[in-house]
Amino acid sequence: MRRVSKITAACALTAALAVTATACGQSSTEAGGSDEGKLKVGMAYDVGGRGDNSFNDSAARGLDKAKGEYKAETKELTAKSGETPADREQRLASLAEGGYNPVVGVGFAYKDAIDKVSAKYPKTTFGLIDSASEQKNVASIVFTEEQGSYLAGVAAALKSKDGKVGFIGGVDLPLIKKFAAGFRKGALDTNPKADVTVQYLSTGTDLSGFGAPDKGRAAAKGMLDKGVDVIFAAAGGSGAGAIEAVAAKPGTWAIGVDSDQAKDPALAKYSNSIMTSVVKNVDSGVFDLITSVKDGKPKTGTNSYSLAEDGVSLTTTGDHLKDIQAKLDEAKKKIVDGSIKVPTTL
Incomplete structure (x- = not known):
């Protein structure tokens, strides 16, 4: 690298x-x-x-x-x-x-x-x-969190049944907003009619949003109840709660973050609901x-x-991206060659 x-x-x-x-x-x-x-x-x-x-x-x-x-x-x-x-x-x-x-x-x-x-x-x-x-x-x-998140947005838009996708951020800080901005851009570039919901679990100096699975679960459930069927959570430990909520509703997908969450022993029982994870190495x-x-x-x-340099990427555990991999590869190529400029703010 x-x-x-x-x-x-x-x-x-x-x-x-x-x-x-x-x-x-x-x-x-x-x-x-x-x-x-x-x-x-x-x-x-x-x-x-x-x-x-x-x-x-x-x-x-x-x-x-x-x-x-x-x-x-x-x-x-x-x-x-x-x-x-x-x-x-x-x-x-x-x-x-x-x-x-x-x-x-x-x-x-x-x-x-x-x-x-x-x-x-x-x-x-x-x-x-x-x-x-x-x-x-x-x-x-x-x-470059926003670049990996852009690919997650592409995947979410392609996998969503009606274009309703959601992002849950741990705290409304610039770093987490990079994830949100990339995800939203990727989804809208793929489906201009996509409806992207963005929600944060805590604000400002309150960092509890990174360690509250119950808040992640509640936020995800609220989105699911409104018809969102793909949820990307960049919320640290709170993300586990969001994944749990998604797994409880058949036909919906979760997108993990930072680690390949489909391989995490603590989340093993939810692995079939985890489409992919945006990994930062x-x-x-x-x-x-x-x-x-x-x-x-x-x-x-x-x-x-x-x-x-593969500093950020999407995981392929479970082969859930197999049917859309070509489109993801195309998007990656355009980001790398500069054809796509991924924003870092909403």
Whole structure:
């Protein structure tokens, strides 16, 4: 793939594989020793953490690959709903203070905290996913979410019986609006008469919309009751609730996000209702960053993962896209060659 390059209170270490709730959030540690020079990777998840079946799990796969290939020692901490910016700063600082390098903040909500903490630990490389930092020791890992979402919109319009499709966003933030904008554009380009409903589960600084399956379920049910028959949820852990609601209504489709949700064990019983998932290969970004630190050439600046480089894509689990794959391939080609310009705002 092409790349574009452009705090101090420590949390107590837990026993291997233990999970605790501390001032730094939920914690999970796998320690393989503390030999000097050993690769140590710190991961600070967003709300929902490992096991959210979505965004955080995608980052976790990159960490797991590093553990397997490089025998890295790792520490994982998770954000809690309603926490303060100082909590995020403390979480990152505890990892840096513990000698973990790189330290990865999973999600745009870590942007301000990483800006502050990275300045205090100039010898530590920080990774910031889904946002960009100007700090010299930060690698910003970003994706063209709108491009993958455009393809989801094409698929939704082609699979919908009467053109009524829906988008559920976790929070009405610019990042999530990129998903909505791409999805809406793809659907309307495919079917100009399509009726695209867009709904967010929380607003502004309230990030609860990313970790409330009950809200996702209720929003999806409301759309289904109005005749929507394809729903794309970009809502973190809340998306599982939306998928559950869709699965309860025969003849409707769900579109997952960030991970191949049809393969997730926690969602296995709903897999036949998951048409596809818009995947952001966060695991690739995380693993690439860890590898760069291991090799002594840490990435910095902005590292962009686009559709052209398979940084975003649609999954094909279940072969539900088989009958429309040619049209999806055509749309992808036009995005890559610039014939289609995908908007990032509604």
